[in-house]
Amino acid sequence: MVKKSTAAPKNPALLRCRILTPEQTVCDQETDFVVVWLEDGQLGIAAGRKPMIARLGVGPLRIGRADQEPKYYYVEGGFVEAAENVVTVLTERAIAAEELDPAAVAERLKAAQTLPTTTPELRKRREQAMRIAQAQWRLVQARSR
Amino acid sequence: MARARTLEKRRKAIQNIEKITRTMELIATARFKKAWDRTQATTEYTLGLFHLVRDLAKLEPAASHPLWTPRDQTHRVLLLVLSSNRGLCGGYNAAVVRQTIQTLDRLRAEGCEVLVEVSGKRGASALRFRNTAIQTVHTHLADHPRWEQVEVLAQRYMDELTAGRWDRLAVVYTSSETVGRQRLKTEVLLPLPRPEPIPGHFIPPNAAEYDLYPSGAAILDDLLPRFFKVQLFQCFLQAALSEQIARMFAMKSASENTTKMLHRLSLAHHRARQTQITSEMLEVLSGAEALQQQR
Numbered sequence: 001m002v003k004k005s006t007a008a009p010k011n012p013a014l015l016r017c018r019i020l021t022p023e024q025t026v027c028d029q030e031t032d033f034v035v036v037w038l039e040d041g042q043l044g045i046a047a048g049r050k051p052m053i054a055r056l057g058v059g060p061l062r063i064g065r066a067d068q069e070p071k072y073y074y075v076e077g078g079f080v081e082a083a084e085n086v087v088t089v090l091t092e093r094a095i096a097a098e099e100l101d102p103a104a105v106a107e108r109l110k111a112a113q114t115l116p117t118t119t120p121e122l123r124k125r126r127e128q129a130m131r132i133a134q135a136q137w138r139l140v141q142a143r144s145r
Numbered sequence: 146m147a148r149a150r151t152l153e154k155r156r157k158a159i160q161n162i163e164k165i166t167r168t169m170e171l172i173a174t175a176r177f178k179k180a181w182d183r184t185q186a187t188t189e190y191t192l193g194l195f196h197l198v199r200d201l202a203k204l205e206p207a208a209s210h211p212l213w214t215p216r217d218q219t220h221r222v223l224l225l226v227l228s229s230n231r232g233l234c235g236g237y238n239a240a241v242v243r244q245t246i247q248t249l250d251r252l253r254a255e256g257c258e259v260l261v262e263v264s265g266k267r268g269a270s271a272l273r274f275r276n277t278a279i280q281t282v283h284t285h286l287a288d289h290p291r292w293e294q295v296e297v298l299a300q301r302y303m304d305e306l307t308a309g310r311w312d313r314l315a316v317v318y319t320s321s322e323t324v325g326r327q328r329l330k331t332e333v334l335l336p337l338p339r340p341e342p343i344p345g346h347f348i349p350p351n352a353a354e355y356d357l358y359p360s361g362a363a364i365l366d367d368l369l370p371r372f373f374k375v376q377l378f379q380c381f382l383q384a385a386l387s388e389q390i391a392r393m394f395a396m397k398s399a400s401e402n403t404t405k406m407l408h409r410l411s412l413a414h415h416r417a418r419q420t421q422i423t424s425e426m427l428e429v430l431s432g433a434e435a436l437q438q439q440r
Contacts, residue, residue, distance in 0.1 A: 022190050024186045092371070
């Protein structure tokens with residue numbers, strides 16, 4: 001069985017950030033700051049934070065401080081638990097920002113925009129597709145700048 | 146030369162079989178490695194979700210959700226049996242079927258009505274042979290279970306439970322904690338059992354010291370269906386992994402057995418050949434003797 005330690009970093013000023021998906025462990029690294037995207041806005045997590053569990057929205061996840069070359073991931077919903085300086089993100093889909101293909105993302109955005117909105121059911125589906133496409137689009141845009 | 150020749154023929158046949166079993170062993174080993182990696186990759190995620198559910202169960206003791214409200218009485222049980230599509234894997238399917246029959250008998254003795262769903266052709270035909278009524282047979286999930294396919298199935302199960310078609314889902318499958326140890330399991334997946342904290346292993350969190358966004362109940366609403374899905378997926382992965390391990394060992398012992406048989410057969414062949422030569426020589430000699438005496 002997996003006997004990987006889930007221990008917190010030795011340095012009390014650091015966090016351990018893990019992103020887990022059903023297919024693989026996308027990321028497991030030490031950092032001093034993590035910003036997650038909740039349903040109603042962003043939330044920063046630093047070392048020594050009060051334990052918390054939250055539901056994630058569709059959006060970017062940042063590892064590291066903004067002025068120190070942070071790493072970005074696209075995360076599609078799921079949950080985050082922060083306790084004892086370990087941040088665990090559980091999501092069904094997580095992609096590193098540099099692995100997003102700008103052309104494919106632009107395509108997806110265009111496809112989402114042209115989805116029909118004639119019934120409430122369809123409108124809901126379009127909203128979800130738009131959320132996903134826009135979140136990816138923003139990440140791609142931020143990287144090209 | 147009749148006997149020696151039949152022995153030679155058999156030896157050749159066994160040599161061919163050995164080639165096949167060796168190849169099958171190699172294939173099973175390669176597939177096992179893949180299945181093992183997939184199972185390992187999912188384990189982390191499953192464990193993570195399990196810890197979340199456990200923590201939330203502690204934080205929100207009053208929370209109720211249709212997926213984990215225990216039923217007062219169980220009338221109908223859905224039994225999902227995970228077997229394989231292909232044979233030649235030792236006692237793998239037979240063991241699963243035996244376990245299924247036992248579980249069926251036990252559940253019926255308790256007075257439950259049991260619906261049976263089977264994944265894998267082998268298990269289905271074995272159960273049919275024993276006159277078990279089967280609701281559905283899934284043949285696309287046994288070899289290489291994919292997340293999207295299992296998700297669809299899981300969604301259907303959750304809908305059926307909430308609609309009250311049955312009150313409990315149990316899965317019969319083989320799990321492999323290590324390569325050397327397979328264990329048959331009958332696990333109740335729905336309604337989800339409330340995780341019990343293991344004493345000494347885990348300090349239950351204190352509700353006052355936790356932040357929950359947006360709220361415990363809202364997180365649980367979203368979390369429990371995902372938890373069930375990934376648990377079901379894990380069962381399918383474990384079953385596929387165990388099948389490959391069983392086949393690997395079955396083919397390994399078959400190959401070893403052919404080596405032994407070849408040894409025995411070649412000894413018998415030499416002996417038969419020798420006897421034949423001796424008797425032929427005796428015939429020639431006695432013939433010559435007889436001719437000499439006539440003169």
